[in-house]
Amino acid sequence: MLRTTEFGCSGYIQPVFKKAGRVEHMRTDRRLQSLLQTQRELMGKELWLYIGINTFDYLGSILSYVVIAIPIFSGVYGDLTPTELSSLVSKNAFVSIYLISCFSQLIDLSTTVSDVAGYTHRIGELQETLLNLSRQWKDHYLEAKTSWDLDKWGLDSSRSEEEMVPEDTAFLLERVTLAVPSSGKLLIKDLNLKISQGNNLLIVGNTGTGKTSFLRVLSGLWESTQGSVSMLTCFGPHGVVFLPQRPFFTDGTLREQVIYPLKEIYPLSGSADDERILRFLELAGLSDLLARTGGLDQQVDWNWYDILSPGEMQRLSFTRLFYLQPRYAVLDEATSALTEEVEHELYHTCIHLGMTLISVGHRTSLERFHSWILRLCGGGRWELTKNESTKCLLANKGC
Numbered sequence: 001m002l003r004t005t006e007f008g009c010s011g012y013i014q015p016v017f018k019k020a021g022r023v024e025h026m027r028t029d030r031r032l033q034s035l036l037q038t039q040r041e042l043m044g045k046e047l048w049l050y051i052g053i054n055t056f057d058y059l060g061s062i063l064s065y066v067v068i069a070i071p072i073f074s075g076v077y078g079d080l081t082p083t084e085l086s087s088l089v090s091k092n093a094f095v096s097i098y099l100i101s102c103f104s105q106l107i108d109l110s111t112t113v114s115d116v117a118g119y120t121h122r123i124g125e126l127q128e129t130l131l132n133l134s135r136q137w138k139d140h141y142l143e144a145k146t147s148w149d150l151d152k153w154g155l156d157s158s159r160s161e162e163e164m165v166p167e168d169t170a171f172l173l174e175r176v177t178l179a180v181p182s183s184g185k186l187l188i189k190d191l192n193l194k195i196s197q198g199n200n201l202l203i204v205g206n207t208g209t210g211k212t213s214f215l216r217v218l219s220g221l222w223e224s225t226q227g228s229v230s231m232l233t234c235f236g237p238h239g240v241v242f243l244p245q246r247p248f249f250t251d252g253t254l255r256e257q258v259i260y261p262l263k264e265i266y267p268l269s270g271s272a273d274d275e276r277i278l279r280f281l282e283l284a285g286l287s288d289l290l291a292r293t294g295g296l297d298q299q300v301d302w303n304w305y306d307i308l309s310p311g312e313m314q315r316l317s318f319t320r321l322f323y324l325q326p327r328y329a330v331l332d333e334a335t336s337a338l339t340e341e342v343e344h345e346l347y348h349t350c351i352h353l354g355m356t357l358i359s360v361g362h363r364t365s366l367e368r369f370h371s372w373i374l375r376l377c378g379g380g381r382w383e384l385t386k387n388e389s390t391k392c393l394l395a396n397k398g399c
């Protein structure tokens, strides 16, 4: 029986899947029929090829006797003794059969060659795409920007003084226009924005107005259509960490989930690291997870997506964020599965740990943690407003 995970469903989708059993059965059946139809067509074509090859093999050997029979019966070899004649017939049959076998091998070889050509073509295409991607990557991002140990952009002495950007700035956007790459739908037009330390930014707007796309541009996944986007800090604990809408988990122990994507620092980090992780698990409300896994380093054979509820997944991503403690945290609806109270606690901890937040969210309760609000209105329109009510709240680093 197929497990639900083989359909890409986590345990939390099972009830829906169970009720939709008949529909799924019909859809699977339809796909299977289409697969069988393709196989039938393929077999139909291959059948004629194999009939041709085998007929050539068998009839070819008979044909050699027919060919030699004509001169024998027409008297061309009338002066040969029966022994010489039989030797001639067998020699002729041997040569013919050898020739036919060589032809058969050539035909077999052509099938193999066409298979190899197909594979080579695919590998070639993959290589070409990878080359193009790496070329694009090199064109648009300095190698140093992707490094975790990047020196600050502001310290680059090759830049003139006018070009210098304050060290506490993470992103600088100049006249940025953004459209969906596949459809060209305009999302943001002519946006100027500087995201610097201590200025938390909340991005709001209706569904599909481009909030997540804007974060994609900040992270460098998408390019802006016009204008320039500069990321002036590095990815990682000393710079910026992105928390996506759907948390990402690797396979492995609880510690590996928390410290991801760091791996090498453990076990050098020692017991102080354990204490930090335990504290952050507690702050994120996940102390019970330790009992479920049997310890930080206990190997587990489950898929983390199957055993955690959506809310627990978001709490675990926050544990990771607390552990990495970056200067900037980009949160894409990172608390959508949690209650307002929990959201309040998690945001409070982030601010307390000194992070500058760039959040996407729909709840108005988020506004209190952000000093700037960028509202995307659709069709490229946007509004950037200062949220005065948070002044003392953020200054006190508490709510």
Ligand SMILES: Nc1ncnc2c1ncn2[C@@H]1O[C@H](COP(=O)(O)OP(=O)(O)OP(=O)(O)O)[C@@H](O)[C@H]1O
Residues within 6 Å of the ligand: 180, 182, 183, 185, 187, 205, 206, 207, 208, 209, 210, 211, 212, 213, 214
């Ligand atoms: N990978 C993609 N390929 C093509 N179009 C995309 C892709 N991702 C998003 N879009 C389109 O870009 C537009 C903006 O999507 P985006 O996810 O940024 O919206 P959003 O404001 O974050 O929405 P939501 O509030 O639902 O998360 C939508 O029309 C969407 O269909």
